[in-house]
Amino acid sequence: MDAELIRQFEASYDAYGAMVYRLAMAYLGRTADAEDVTQEVFCRLLWRAPGFADGEHEKRWLLQVTANLCKDQLKGFWRKRAAALDADIPVEHEADRGVLEAILTLPEAYRAPIHLHYYEGYSVAEVAELLRLSPSAVKMRLKRGRERLKLELEPGKEGSV
Incomplete structure (x- = not known):
C-alpha cells in the first residue's frame, strides 16, 4: 500500500470514526454490532470508495454506507435470534x-x-x-x-x- 493512501485513511478514520460508530450505535443499540459496522464501513472506504470532491462528500458517503449496513444487519436472520446485551453507551x-x-x-x-x-x-x-x-x-x-x-x-x- 502507498504511504499517502494510508495517511489519508488514518485522517479519515480520525475525523469520522466516532461519528460512524455513534450512528451505528443509534441504529443497532449494541456495542459489538456497532463496532462491526464501523469496521466494515472503513474497509469499504479503503477498498471501494469513490473519488470524493471534498471532506463533506466523504462524510456523507460514510454516513450513507453506515446507514445501509445497519439496515442490512437489522434485517438479518441472526439479529432476530440474538440475546440482548448490556451496552455501554459512549457519551461525552x-x-x-x-x-x-x-x-x-x-x-x-x-x-x-x-x-x-x-x-x-x-x-x-x-x-x-x-x-x-x-x-x-x-x-x-x-x-x-x-x-x-x-x-x-x-x-x-x-x-x-
Whole structure:
C-alpha cells in the first residue's frame, strides 16, 4: 500500500470514526454490532470508495454506507435470534447518558433520524437524503420520536408507549 493512501485513511478514520460508530450505535443499540459496522464501513472506504470532491462528500458517503449496513444487519436472520446485551453507551457528558439510553429504547425508525438531526447537526433535507426517505417522512419520525422521548423522560411517569 502507498504511504499517502494510508495517511489519508488514518485522517479519515480520525475525523469520522466516532461519528460512524455513534450512528451505528443509534441504529443497532449494541456495542459489538456497532463496532462491526464501523469496521466494515472503513474497509469499504479503503477498498471501494469513490473519488470524493471534498471532506463533506466523504462524510456523507460514510454516513450513507453506515446507514445501509445497519439496515442490512437489522434485517438479518441472526439479529432476530440474538440475546440482548448490556451496552455501554459512549457519551461525552455523563448527563447525556439518560437521553441516549432513552433514544435506544425508541423503535428503529426513529433512532437514526433523531441521531442525525440532533447529534450530528444535519438538516431535515440532508437526513432525508442520507436515509433515502422523503423530507415529510423525516419530519414525522422526528416529531413522533420527540413525543416518545418526552413521555419516556418525564419525571414520575412510566415510559410505556
